[in-house]
Amino acid sequence: MYETTTLKEKLKLFSIILIPILITQISMYLMNFFDTVMSGQAGAQDLAGVAIGSSLWVPIFTGINGILLAITPIVAQLIGAKSDEEIPKKVQQGIYLAIALALFVTAVGAILLNPILQAMDLETEVRHTAKFYLIWLVTGIVPLFIFNTLRCFIDALGQTRISMLIILTSLPLNILFNYIFIFGKFGVPAFGGVGSGIATAITYWLVCGIALAVIYKIRPFSGYRVFSNWVKPSLKAWLEQLKIGIPIGFAIFFETSIFSAVTLLMSVYSTYTIAAHQAAINFASLLYMIPLSVGMALTIAIGFEIGGKRFADARTYGYIGISGGLFIAAFAGLVLYVFNDTVAALYNSNPEVIELTKHFIYYAIFFQLADAFGAPIQGALRGYKDVNITLIMALVSYWIIGLPTGWLLANYTALEPFGYWVGIIVGLSCGAIALLLRLLYIQKKYMRIDKAVKTH
Template identity: 65%
Template sequence: MNFFDTIMSGRAGAADLAGVAIGSSIWLPVFTGINGILLALSPIVAQLIGAEKKEKIADAVKQGIYLSIALAIIVFVIGIFTLNPILNTMSLETEVRHVAKYYLVALGLGIIPLFMFNVIRCFIDALGQTRVSMFIILLSLPINILFNYMFIFGKFGAPTLGGIGAGVASSLTYLICMIISLIVILKIRPFSGYSIFQKYSPPSLSAWWEQLKIGIPIGFAIFFETSIFAAVTLFMSQYDTETIAAHQAAMNFQALLYMGPLSIAMALTIAVGYEVGAKRFNHAKQYSIIGISTALTMAVFGGTFMYIFDQEIIKLYTENEQVIHLGSQFIIYAIFFQLSDAFGAPIQGALRGYKDVNVTTIMAFVSFWVIGLPSGYILANYTAFGPFGYWIGLIVGLAAGATTLLFRLLFIQRKNRIEVAQTL
């Protein structure tokens, strides 16, 4: 959906593409950080199933939904007071700032249904029914494209909003996703068999805390990773609109390819969590090896595709020759970027399945904010790399993070192997 938002906004103009880039860079770390907190439901449900404690699942899901609403309200209120000050700190062209601001305002109207949907999706996925999540998203995708067409370009009687229209379209799509997912868990088996809403349970701070203990470290780890991309995009605001647009186009396409390793990471959280709950640690290790190998293979194919079709990829977003030229250069760096990402993401997913989240949060902070961003800033401002220096810094940070995560995973697996040996 974000891929089509960006492409269609770019067709409205370079300022619209740049505005959506700035808006997305502010929204993405907030969304992924909060979503990381909500992701705690996946290993919780997976381990409950593995431990054959299914009677506790309904209450865990309900408390997750309550928590998602509370977090959405908090984010919305904070946004009211901080959006203008954040945008005013950047040296943006007036039109770019206008698009960025109202793109975010439009998105903000849909965050409650978005967060609710993500909790329900965690429940669906934790049962191993990932095809259902895929069906809901695939069903909503053409709806999102239609809304984009209407509100970006002013079709079918809708106002012409440019990049702002992508935010309106996304909010409407989030609402539809939530409604469909609620119908699914109420009416379709095996979800209806859990009777999620059959009994009323009041919000429980203790239940929230159980999810937050796992979710907050996950959220911070994801926030540290995604916020560095946001920081880079904000640093990019010192360059001209064409450079911002080229950076966004390359980053957006790389993010599209990243959905493969990210999906594997989410699957590993469920599969590893299930096996850990059942005390089958050898199976959990085998899933981890398969997941990491598959993600790296996908990254090699993706990198080859980007190398061959670098200019054609950027032409999907814009017809501006300067943006195409710059974007094709950013694509080369994106190849190495996604190789590091494809290695680290599934390892993180496996560690979440073990509920090992605290140490990985510290690792993420050091890798991205102590190593990655400072090295990128130095290369961008004190060498001839210019804006490409930030991408080199991102690659260095991702590679460092992936390496430390691998050592952490090997340590956890060895620890479990020793525990099993001691019980025999």
């Protein structure tokens, strides 16, 4: 990271940060994408089982990852304030917290997994796939959370290209492992959808190992000596990260869990409907990696400028993000509209599943517009460490407005399962508008502070 003075310099730096993050996020999501697509080729029951398993896992993973994301603005602001000596301690405490959270999630999952799956009206084969997909996935949860903490440190230094290279290295391996374990190759039994969980867990261990080696061996990371002079776990340090991370985590959880809740509510419909819904959500979520990446880049850039007390520059980055969000919204909608048939055929060969998937994708075009606008603004607010109001906005817009609207439309209109998607569109739109108003308020607040300082 470095200071910029002109809009052209800011756009250049922002692009340097953004493009590797975008490639990294897309590559990470492609692991889930290939899990779903390759499981679908094994059968509709396998696709539905992975859909249910993912619906339980993704909100937990993204929520916990939100807590770990707090390392990014913490380190970015320390760099902006030129307090580099504090960074190794923050990262070490982040690693401790990541391990503690992984063990906590594993323990809770061991208690609740069977009761949750038994409570759902699922075919026996679908329930079996969902259960063992999750059991295998959890074997990689500790290295996954450690990697995400290390990645936040890497990205906060502006070295987003390194994260990109790590993930690009691991993606082909994940596809290979999927091929081996789902379809039973090289003497390994065919596990079907469960095999995608095994493949992903192995990949988590690999990316963590690579990240540890990079930070230990390669500059500028090795210069911070993160793995030297380990400090003891500190509850005070954990609370500092949790103060920022918990609101981020819950805001992300409320957003992602609404999709999972819809999938679980759809368990009353046919296996084909669940499979089609999951296929459409899966591809729309892949496109969502674009605005999410813009938001992550804004967190780094704005955090750096706020740490250096350059509030006008931080505001400029905010405008860059909003403009990018508008462009992305148009692009994502066009992709979904043009490639409707192609996308639907990717996931399953069954004509009924393909036709249902195409219908769901039409609705995805509209909620993608709101999502592509809201995600960059959320990232900008994280750069300001303004996270508490965002949490409340997420809860209200998704769970108090969006999900009840969807339930009413699904159960009391002819829309049926598609009614849930209309509810998602309503919730995301309300959230995007509220986030924009909050960002404009925070920008004005910091500009007033800047003006008062310069006056005196």
